[in-house]
Amino acid sequence: MLAWNKKSFLIVDDFTDFRSSVRSMLRELGVQEVDIADTGEQALRLCSQKRYDFILHDFNLGDGKKNGQQVLEDLMTDKLMSHESVFVMVTAENSQAMVMSALEWEPDAYLTKPFNRASLAQRLEKIIQRKNLLKPILQALDRGKPAEVLAACIQLTKQDPRFAPLCLRYKADALRDLNQHEPLETFLKGILADRPQPWTYSALGKLLFKRGRHSEAQVIYEQAVKAFPMMPVLYDGLADVLVAAGDGKRAQQVLEDAVRLSPFAVRRQRLLGKLAMNNEDFESASKAYRHAVSQGQFSRFKDPESNLGLAQALINKCGDRGLDARTRVEINQTLTDVTKEHTDDAGVQVRARLIKATSVQSSDPEMAAKLTEQAMARFESMDHFLSADAALAVALQLKQLGQEDAGAGILKICAEVYGDDPVVMKNIAKQTDDPEILGTGKVAMDLNLQGIRSYRGGNLAEAQDLFRRALALQPKNISIALNMAQSLLHLGVQHLGAAGLQECQACLKLVGKMPETDSRFERYQKLRSRAFGV
Structure with missing residues (x-):
């Protein structure tokens, strides 16, 4: 029987009645320490001040607020929650999109409203029993010591062979963090031969991909998607392999399948937008980037690339037809939001001005020229490098705006900074055949x-x-x-x-x-x- 009077709880929900109801259930179980929060931000502040044994967090806290998935992302990434703690995602909704998105960061449990005291207690007791068995492993994880995790896995298995299945994933993660690639590969293949699991496929695919064995990784991911078609993380891995193999169109199709399963992942939507842009599928790109902008508003994975990508996709989608009034408004709002939020990021300011210049080039050439001049002035004062993708985008925009020499200068810098990367040099070659730019890259x-x-x-x-x-x-x-x-x-x-x-x-x-x-x-x-x- 769980010693409820010694456990601390945090209830996060935007409805007062629900918070009161769950608190009453816990009081009846004997729980004495119960804190409540009605927003994700408040929950994060509380978790930064104390450690909770249990966190019961509603998925949807209302429009314009962090949701439960985003709070869990923050808790795990910023290490505000112990591995011994229990995080339960609670929701009144049970659509596939909602459930899949909530499960991607692997909460300890997922509860659908309504539930009663008995079902809640039974569920929590089962989770805590499992965590108690794994306590030495979880404590080593909290200390960030993979060698101790591995030793704890071995010791627990020796104590009782029945613990072995519970230790498999922890052991694999420890081998990965210790860079023991050969033992990890053997270990994962052994698990797959005995009893295939989604995480095992994912871990082996990532390992093979990291070691440059892309064709083998693709085979593993293909098998995984076929065996576990409802696991979006497997589609992510397959898409990465396909991108590395140069098959961007199929990679886009694979990510579209993943998005249909789990549409609320900001990074997945952003990558889908990028792939669609490269494939000149501007309709799909604008849709994916629009989702990334919307869903990223309160996410730690919010990225200016989503805004910049959306604006550029909208321009490209309209093509020679020109921009209609509605599209102009969306582009202006998207660029205004990103420039206001990143006032100190010269790279974002440069790119936003160039995209804006491209959008008005035909309707207001004088404004386009002024914006281009402002962008170049900001670029020349930058004290850091643009990313390779950003530099290539800037070079192309300058060329489209009639600034070919300036564009060539950006390509030259890009080749100097990233010239050891064959993919970057291949993309530079798509924009120029200048041997002075391309030649030094190969020799270096x-x-x-x-x-x-x-x-x-x-x-x-x-x-x-x-x-x-x-x-x-x-x-x-x-x-x-x-x-x-x-x-x-x-x-x-x-x-x-x-x-x-x-x-x-x-x-x-x-x-x-x-x-x-x-x-x-x-x-x-x-x-x-x-x-x-x-």
């Missing part, structure tokens, strides 16, 4: 790859020489600068000497201009901490 990329091989082979001096030569061709390249810094720091700061430390720090100061959204930003922070002692 070859030198960088040679440097990586030398570094892995333990020949630091040779690796550093190759990275230096690559940087001479592309002095702004993020990956090459990171590789150079890592090779210099390999033996520790104490072995560098003054000149070596200065060279390392110079590389990292350059890299610090990358967007924080860049996947390499975490690596930069770790190297910077070592080089600057911060």
Whole structure:
């Protein structure tokens, strides 16, 4: 029997009567500590101040407010909730879209209103019994120690083999976090051979994709989608593989299937918009981006790319027909919202002005020219790099606005910064055949790859020489600068000497201009901490 009098509860619901009803049920069970909140923001503030054993959270808290899914995203991402705590999603709605969206972040339970005290108690007791069995694992997860998680899994299985099925996913995640790729692959394949599960397919697909074995990953995801057609995360993985294989059209179709299953995922809608744009399906792109803008309003995954993508998709959709009044209003509102919210982001300001200039180019060329001039002035004063996608979009917009030389300059910078990425260089080649822009990228990329091989082979001096030569061709390249810094720091700061430390720090100061959204930003922070002692 659960010791209810020792448990703390948080009830989150926008209806006073429901909060009072659930609190009465808990009081009858013997619960003494019950807090209430009527908004997601209030719930997050309370969870930042104390740890709750149970959180009963309504999914829909009303228009213009965070919903339960978004609160759970924040709690998990910001680590405001212990792994030992129980999060129950509560809703009066049971549509597939609502249920699938609520389950994507994997709450401990999903309850449909109405329910009574007995059913609530039975459900919570069952969850807490399972968590009590896994306590050593959950405590290790709270400490962020994957090696301890793995040890706890092994120990629990030794104590009682019946615990083994409960430990499988925790063990897989620990192996992943410890970068034990070979044991993890063997482990996951063993589970699939015995009893296939959606998370196992997803984990194996991600592992194979990460290791560059894209065709094998695609086979796994294809099998997974066929076996578990109601799991949107499997469609996400398949779409990633298809994008890497250059099959953007099928990737779009796959994500459209995922969106039909679970339409309230902001990042999925944004990616769908991007894929549709690349496929020149501007109707689908505008629809997906519009959903991303709307659903992202109170989400931690809100991103200016959704607004910028929506405005550009609407322009492209109208094409030579020109913009009607309704579309102009939507574009203006979308761009106004994003520029007001990101006043300090020069990149967003540049892109928004160029998109606006494109929208009025035919109707008001004088205004288009003024906006373009403002955008270029902001660009020249920027102290950080645009992302590769943003730079390519800006270059194309400038060309469409009659600023071909300025566009070529953006492409040149893009090649210097991201030239080691063959996908980026392929996209640059779609906009220019200038050998001065394209040529240095290939040579620098070859030198960088040679440097990586030398570094892995333990020949630091040779690796550093190759990275230096690559940087001479592309002095702004993020990956090459990171590789150079890592090779210099390999033996520790104490072995560098003054000149070596200065060279390392110079590389990292350059890299610090990358967007924080860049996947390499975490690596930069770790190297910077070592080089600057911060």
